[in-house]
Amino acid sequence: MIRKMKSTDLDKVMDIWLFSNIQAHDFIPEEYWNLEAKLKAKGSKKKLTAKFYGTREGRMAIHKKEELEAVTAALEGAQYTVDEVKTGERVKKAPIPFTTSTLQQEASKTLNFSTQKTMRLAQQLYEGVGLVHAPWHDLQEEGV
Secondary structure (H helix, E strand, O other): OOOOOOHHHHHHHHHHHHHHHHHHHHOOOOOOEOOEEEEEOOOOOOEEEEEOOEEOOEEOOEOOHHHHHHHHHHHOOOOOOOOOOOOOOOOOOOOOOOOHHHHHHHHHHHHOOOHHHHHHHHHHHHHHHOOOOOOOHHHHHHOO
């Protein structure tokens, strides 16, 4: 289908295209390194992960492997003290259950299953093990 574009539409498309190409052209990759240590605190079974952000003089980013090696050499063999451990609880909500259509879409996308195979397996899980709750329930609500 071919349609005539207004000049303002074409201008917008060109602006977006030029802007994205300029951003891609101006991007300069920058090397960086992260430094982490696993520390064991007294009275704790789990090891703590300590991240290096800098020295007492201030924050310090590590941009080259040589800088990383210099920092690790300076920290090697040092005695460390864990001053504070922050603990808290995280609540993770359960994902919403699949409807028939979203189950079929996800099975097709991730497992390459046909809709018939997906529904056959869902029916078997419902009847045999009880792991699926009424796979046809949302179809009844939609009036199908």
